Amino acid sequence: MSPADPTTPDPSRSDPAVDLPLVALNDTTLRDGEQAPGVAFRPDEKVSLALALDGCGVAEIEAGTPAMGGDEVAAIRAIAGLGLKARVIAWCRMTEADLKTAAATGVTAVNLSIPMSELQLSAKLGIGRDEALARIRRLVPMARDMGLEVAVGGEDASRADPDHLVRVAEAAQASGAFRLRIADTVGILDPVSTAALVGRITAATDLAIEFHGHDDLGLATANSLAAVRAGARHLSVTVGGLGERAGNAPLEEVAVALPRLGLGRTAVDPKTLMGLAHAVAHAAGRVVPPGKAIVGRDVFTHESGIHVAALLDRPETYQGLDPETLGRKHRIVVGKHSGSKAIAHMLDSLGYQAEPDIIPVLVGLVRHRAVADKAPIASEEFERLIGEALDFLDPDRTHAHVH
Ligand SMILES: CC(=O)SCCNC(=O)CCNC(=O)[C@H](O)C(C)(C)COP(=O)(O)OP(=O)(O)OC[C@H]1O[C@@H](n2cnc3c(N)ncnc32)[C@H](O)[C@@H]1OP(=O)(O)O
Numbered sequence: 183m184s185p186a187d188p189t190t191p192d193p194s195r196s197d198p199a200v201d202l203p204l205v206a207l208n209d210t211t212l213r214d215g216e217q218a219p220g221v222a223f224r225p226d227e228k229v230s231l232a233l234a235l236d237g238c239g240v241a242e243i244e245a246g247t248p249a250m251g252g253d254e255v256a257a258i259r260a261i262a263g264l265g266l267k268a269r270v271i272a273w274c275r276m277t278e279a280d281l282k283t284a285a286a287t288g289v290t291a292v293n294l295s296i297p298m299s300e301l302q303l304s305a306k307l308g309i310g311r312d313e314a315l316a317r318i319r320r321l322v323p324m325a326r327d328m329g330l331e332v333a334v335g336g337e338d339a340s341r342a343d344p345d346h347l348v349r350v351a352e353a354a355q356a357s358g359a360f361r362l363r364i365a366d367t368v369g370i371l372d373p374v375s376t377a378a379l380v381g382r383i384t385a386a387t388d389l390a391i392e393f394h395g396h397d398d399l400g401l402a403t404a405n406s407l408a409a410v411r412a413g414a415r416h417l418s419v420t421v422g423g424l425g426e427r428a429g430n431a432p433l434e435e436v437a438v439a440l441p442r443l444g445l446g447r448t449a450v451d452p453k454t455l456m457g458l459a460h461a462v463a464h465a466a467g468r469v470v471p472p473g474k475a476i477v478g479r480d481v482f483t484h485e486s487g488i489h490v491a492a493l494l495d496r497p498e499t500y501q502g503l504d505p506e507t508l509g510r511k512h513r514i515v516v517g518k519h520s521g522s523k524a525i526a527h528m529l530d531s532l533g534y535q536a537e538p539d540i541i542p543v544l545v546g547l548v549r550h551r552a553v554a555d556k557a558p559i560a561s562e563e564f565e566r567l568i569g570e571a572l573d574f575l576d577p578d579r580t581h582a583h584v585h
């Protein structure tokens with residue numbers, strides 16, 4: 183098994199290594215992310231999120247949809263003028279009007295989107311595959327002549343005939359596009375079908391392939407990783423997975439999983455991911471769920487007695503990901519599932535030297551309190567429970583059970 187071969191990763195490696203393939207993350211929080219129902223960023227919010235995304239190290243920022251006009255155009259123009267390291271790309275339908283509006287924003291790159299499936303071609307545009315190919319051959323060179331880099335967006339590619347996708351890749355490349363996006367628009371792929379589809383395209387073309395996963399089945403991250411195994415070197419992501427319906431592949435999951443699984447490296451600084459998650463959630467009017475992988479409040483917090491007992495001695499016993507790589511730390515709380523070692527640890531961390539007889543009493547009191555409160559026990563409440571335990575053990579306080 184060779185770690186350099188993306189199809190045979192070495193799961194034991196945890197550090198990004200230079201011999202892993204470089205994967206470009208195209209963050210579309212400001213375009214597809216904002217398509218989540220009710221999410222509406224102000225231009226100043228889009229600008230500050232673009233700066234944060236650039237600081238985090240994504241390769242590309244899909245800044246918005248110029249065809250929306252007004253504030254959206256102003257925001258894209260402002261982002262294009264920031265001089266970011268990331269490529270700033272605008273999303274367009276494959277039409278001359280959208281292209282001209284995009285060019286006027288000052289972006290240097292456009293994603294020209296056209297449906298790939300028969301269903302969308304006929305239902306949305308009333309055209310067939312040949313006309314779709316003709317539009318690619320007309321619009322891509324037009325955009326190139328305007329001095330723009332061009333990616334072709336293959337909407338609904340997961341429901342399209344793979345032979346047509348290959349022809350689209352050929353037409354896109356011959357017309358001057360630098361990339362084709364394979365979009366699982368309605369989120370129906372799994373990792374096996376993603377690898378088969380993406381592998382079919384990457385075997386037939388040397389045009390760069392981007393995979394754009396949706397999370398309708400909770401598989402967007404898994405599918406994105408499968409796409410990399412199959413040769414995709416560009417992935418669409420959004421912060422927190424924000425996006426249409428169930429959203430997109432979360433930036434934080436993809437950026438951390440790629441090197442952790444020995445599949446790829448990116449330029450993303452993992453220590454920026456928490457701040458970014460909260461900035462996007464705030465601007466989106468949403469919250470970061472406590473159990474959200476990588477950036478959730480509780481994902482390095484431990485309550486279960488068996489886990490705490492082991493990781494107090496050796497953190498690696500219950501650690502798949504080192505929190506320090508994300509600028510985070512393990513946290514231990516006491517609650518319904520605490521055992522005696524966790525209670526002793528809590529006493530110790532609050533500065534008490536306890537005699538062993540108080541611990542089982544506290545285990546019971548903590549469990550009871552946690553069920554009533556449906557929350558871990560805060561330090562002040564724990565100290566109150568110490569008092570209760572002392573009253574129970576020795577109502578007259580003739581003996582010091584804690585010091
Ligand atoms: C899978 C995706 O995420 S696709 C991206 C979705 N993003 C958005 O919709 C961005 C927000 N959208 C908007 O603000 C508006 O829909 C606009 C400004 C883009 C267009 O508004 P309108 O002109 O009023 O059109 P409306 O939204 O009613 O319908 C969409 C039109 O786009 C056309 N269209 C859709 N995809 C494409 C395409 N790839 N190429 C060309 N035309 C397309 C539809 O056929 C329809 O055309 P019609 O008006 O001639 O019937």
Ligand SMILES: O=C(O)CCC(=O)C(=O)O
Nearest residue numbers: 295335336337338365367
């Ligand atoms: O055509 C594209 O660029 C992809 C659009 C998209 O967001 C999707 O299909 O989910």
